[in-house]
Amino acid sequence: MAGGYSGKLLRVDLTAGTVRDEPLPGDDVLRKYVGCVGLGVKTLCEELPPGAKPLDPSNPLIFMTGPLTGTPVPGASNCCVITYNAETGFTAGTAHTHGQFGPQLKYAGYDGIVVTGASPRPVFLWVHDGKAEIRDAGKVWGKDTHETEDLVKAEVGEPRASVAAIGPAGENLLGGASIENDKHHLAAAGGVGAVMGSKKLKAVAAFGHGAIPVARPKDLIEVTAAWRPASAAARQNTPALITKRWAFFGDIGVLATKNLLAPAQGKDIGHKYADACLTYIKPVGKPCLSCPVACSYKAKVTSGPRQGLVGTLGGGGESMEGAAAMVGVSDPADVVWITDLYDRLGMNASSVGCAISLAFECYERGLLTREDTDGLELRWGNVEVAAALVKKVVAREGFGKVLAEGPKKAAELIGGEAPKYAVHMKGAGFNLHDWRGRYAKMLDQTVSGAGPRHESMAPDGFSPTPTKIEGAAETIAKTQRSKLFKDCVGSCMFMWTGGASVATEMRALAAVTGWEGLTEDEMLAVGSRVANMERVFNMAHGLTIADDLDMSPRMQEAPAEGPAKGHSMAPYLKGAVMDYYRFMGWEPETGRPLPQTLARLGLEHMATQLP
């Protein structure tokens, strides 16, 4: 067995209530798929029975680490959750999470877990030192994610264990439900929390005294000792600085505000937050394993009406935008409070938040009245009303039932002009910032094979000014290969800024595994393989070009204000998607992978799955 791997997969059948170990595939397979999304998507493609639906017991819920997870590589904490996407309903779903869960799973002796079946009663899984047990979760069912973590750790008697859990959103099978771990982290996208809820699996706890073998320790120390400080310097988001980044998002107009109606107001929201973090909100960094940066942080409110509140936030601003800014909440302590509420309920603010903000806009426009909303007055900026509505959505109660269907379906149910206001791609949430005017980033999100998400390294996402459409498709096709390769190895994408090229990742991979003669082309083929497997899977489950063009009208319209004012993707969308297909070696009209493309990647056997 190559270094970097624990060498075992855990197979869990919740219908039968059994667990068993299975050896990882051999080196020939591992070199082609590496780990994380690579091994995960491969397993999904091979094991999802024909005709199965996302919430069927036979849909595998796959937790998968990579060979670098748990090593001294910077940000070596990646664990992916892969399943048939419960949010889109017709694509693969992949979610990335960090913290300590992936590393602890490996120290416990497993590279991944494949869960199938459904338990008749709530259970959790306790994985420790080469053993796994299915335990009763009756006492924690209904609890929020943070309470669940604490209770499960107490139950297994190991405070150092890492716990990944669903909240009420996952239990109630919300499309936007996520899996939370280590308080600060969410495997957010892909409806993974709903799939876990459908299996009545409340949590997975992992802890181990084990060690991950490293084939060439000296080489690894040499590669990573140079890489770490470069990443730390480039990211600039130490606990104090990450909070300033939201102000920067506001400055350049990408801070998603008021259902995308008010890009210019994001500046005020971002700066107010950054200023508060220098005065009455104290950020305390909570790094993932082996991270030199620490972009996750506790936000401790030290004065004012919310004094004593401690929010457990992650890096970036997506969840704060989805939970707070999208409904016009701008008070910094309120931002922390409602973002933390989403985390505790266990859901993706980038997705559920768009359904909530849609309702607010419809109410402000008179399309909804108090009679429709169970008496709630949905006025921009009212944080208490937003929270009340969020809880209704999670409980699927009253008007909440409508919004629980996600922004696209909810807009159809509300009717009238509502579909014009909805913010979504393919009916699902995306990595929520106001990307309008940044065409490569918009394209990245809409063509991503695992539902809308970052699958390439679009260089213009945080460009201060709108970009050009020229070259966008080629950039996305090319960087998707490298992004998806890096998504297979086990380190955090934030660590790739600051000099971690494909070559750096490859050197680290070679040092850890001991594989000889790796080439950059071989690594890029790993990424291409993931993109093509996802494409075949998606087309086999009904995806057509119409779905890649299903970017909601609000996303395609030109903003009325802010740096992207007047810039619309609409005239370019179809051409860019078709160009992207061409660069991928797919039929330009349909996006169907060409036989020679699949053959080049050793995926010719998948051609029969195409419609």
Place this chain on the structure above:
Amino acid sequence: MANNGRALVLDPLKCTGCHSCEVACSTAREGASSLVRSRIRVLAFEADDFNCPIVCQQCQTPYCALVCPTRALVKNADTGIVDWVQSKCVGCKMCLVACPFGALNMADGGNVLKCDLCQGDPVCVRFCQPGALSYGTLDEVGGGQRVKFAQTMKQAQLKEV
């Protein structure tokens, strides 16, 4: 206490609890990445936001050496390092108990995991970006604090005038 007059110094208040030192140490010295097989350990008090790195301090009066029945642990007068001599060790674990910091560990095979400062270039220090670990001369160890204190005094004096 020191290796050629230098010491590995811990500042728990700067430690963020990322455990990078542990995975780097275990990889460099044991050839496997682990939080347990490391010569340095970080105890995290998550709820209180406090993280405490613990490693051999190369004590002037090493209790571990005092209790060692076979003289497998000896203070090296030249380097200042408390050396562990594998051939003499009987694996009795008395040193683990005696160390006031709990800084010694034992691997599965019976090897005592004890910091020897990586021959003058401790790998943990290179992997500590927050600066909780440093390696410097004894003069440098308290130097930062001295400068800070002196500046506070200076400010107070300037205010008086």
